[in-house]
Amino acid sequence: MSTTKHDSHSRTIGDKPLHPESLMMGYGYRPELSQGAIKPPLFLTSTFVFNTAEEGKAFFELAYGLRKEDPGEEMGLIYSRLNNPDLEILEDRLTLWDGAAAAAVFESGMAAISTTLLTFLTPGDVILFSEPVYGGTDYLLKHILPRFGIRPVGVLANGGAAAFERAVMDSAVRQHVHMIYIETPANPTNALVDIAACAELARRLSQPDKQVVLAVDNTFLGPLWQHPLQHGADIVIYSATKYIGGHSDLIAGVALGSKSLVNQIKGFRTILGTMASPMTGWMLLRSLETLKLRMTSQMKNARYVADFLADHPKIECVHYLGHLSPDSPEHALYRRQCVAPGSMISFELVGGEGEAFRFLNALQLFRLAVSLGGTESLAEHPASMTHSDVDPEERIEMGITANMVRLSIGVEHPEDLIADLEQALAAV
Numbered sequence: 001m002s003t004t005k006h007d008s009h010s011r012t013i014g015d016k017p018l019h020p021e022s023l024m025m026g027y028g029y030r031p032e033l034s035q036g037a038i039k040p041p042l043f044l045t046s047t048f049v050f051n052t053a054e055e056g057k058a059f060f061e062l063a064y065g066l067r068k069e070d071p072g073e074e075m076g077l078i079y080s081r082l083n084n085p086d087l088e089i090l091e092d093r094l095t096l097w098d099g100a101a102a103a104a105v106f107e108s109g110m111a112a113i114s115t116t117l118l119t120f121l122t123p124g125d126v127i128l129f130s131e132p133v134y135g136g137t138d139y140l141l142k143h144i145l146p147r148f149g150i151r152p153v154g155v156l157a158n159g160g161a162a163a164f165e166r167a168v169m170d171s172a173v174r175q176h177v178h179m180i181y182i183e184t185p186a187n188p189t190n191a192l193v194d195i196a197a198c199a200e201l202a203r204r205l206s207q208p209d210k211q212v213v214l215a216v217d218n219t220f221l222g223p224l225w226q227h228p229l230q231h232g233a234d235i236v237i238y239s240a241t242k243y244i245g246g247h248s249d250l251i252a253g254v255a256l257g258s259k260s261l262v263n264q265i266k267g268f269r270t271i272l273g274t275m276a277s278p279m280t281g282w283m284l285l286r287s288l289e290t291l292k293l294r295m296t297s298q299m300k301n302a303r304y305v306a307d308f309l310a311d312h313p314k315i316e317c318v319h320y321l322g323h324l325s326p327d328s329p330e331h332a333l334y335r336r337q338c339v340a341p342g343s344m345i346s347f348e349l350v351g352g353e354g355e356a357f358r359f360l361n362a363l364q365l366f367r368l369a370v371s372l373g374g375t376e377s378l379a380e381h382p383a384s385m386t387h388s389d390v391d392p393e394e395r396i397e398m399g400i401t402a403n404m405v406r407l408s409i410g411v412e413h414p415e416d417l418i419a420d421l422e423q424a425l426a427a428v
């Protein structure tokens with residue numbers, strides 16, 4: 001390779017650091033290893049041929065942590081449950097947005113979440129978590145982890161940092177907490193949880209032989225508009241099905257953090273078999289090239305839509321991060337923690353489920369579907385769809401009402417989105 005060419009592992013030109021969006025097309029990929037192809041080929045292969053038995057032995061020693069790598073030694077390719085070029089290039093690129101040392105890619109967001117929780121929790125542990133969380137996460141915490149002797153303790157996101165402090169006043173909770181798991185902004189209410197305050201609490205509860213790990217589900221704003229590692233989080237988790245994939249054509253997940261924590265997670269991923277397939281990795285590499293364009297366009301569109309909804313007489317209230325009242329504590333937290341308001345909006349119609357359903361059934365451009373973060377705009381009814389599994393009383397406490405509709409704003413023309421909302425509201 002010519003030394004004057006841009007090295008695929010360089011993040012700078014001279015001493016000028018490059019922005020992540022400039023690195024999404026080539027970083028981590030060496031064309032000379034793939035016949036000069038400008039894009040990484042899809043490596044549909046289950047296993048990799050070793051040059052010698054000694055090489056195979058050396059790769060396995062590293063893969064199973066039997067020895068430390070020699071200076072400059074790179075882990076070789078073994079078997080696609082452990083590693084694969086499409087996943088390795090993708091993981092390198094994903095670290096850039098969050099400023100993480102390492103990343104692990106999974107076949108779903110739930111695979112990222114379940115593998116991470118199983119890595120750090122053991123029987124007798126408590127996991128503190130913010131509520132509401134994604135429906136699947138809620139089920140994992142409340143119905144599956146207790147079967148393994150792990151106790152979930154929920155803390156309402158709208159109770160602020162004080163609610164977390166109250167939860168750990170109980171000594172049985174304080175002594176056994178091994179993880180804090182938060183989702184911010186919360187789905188579907190957009191309630192914010194203070195990442196730095198939770199990080200400080202995790203440090204305070206950690207002991208020399210037990211690190212309390214703070215994991216943040218950053219699906220709603222990340223990886224562009226919120227960077228939890230900068231606020232003290234240990235692990236960042238994504239459903240890459242949403243903004244990172246961005247085209248509603250795949251399911252995937254990511255966990256990011258320090259090398260030592262992510263290596264532990266990867267050890268579990270290898271055994272649980274929750275890694276992403278090469279095809280998923282390849283599609284995500286393609287998606288990453290337009291991530292900033294998509295998220296920026298969606299964010300701008302959402303502002304127009306939220307402004308329209310806020311003024312509409314048939315709408316009781318709008319939950320949108322760009323509309324927080326300037327002197328509220330939520331706004332101060334938003335300014336500390338978030339870069340932009342993103343493109344998730346929920347709102348409450350005047351009325352109940354009947355009004356919400358009439359509105360949803362009248363939409364023409366917005367599609368009636370769960371999921372979010374794709375190029376097309378979506379609408380759904382959290383109480384009867386994404387959050388129908390949550391106990392009805394708890395649902396109300398979390399602020400998920402029968403008249404609530406959640407919107408994910410896409411890249412269409414904002415005037416068309418507003419025209420559709422206007423005609424659907426007229427039908428209510």
Ligand SMILES: *Cc1c(COP(=O)(O)O)cnc(C)c1O
Pocket residue numbers: 108109110111134136137183187217219220238239240241242251252253
């Ligand atoms: C969708 C979602 C998940 C689950 O991800 P999958 O890719 O569907 O497994 C987890 N957290 C949040 C916030 C989500 O929106």
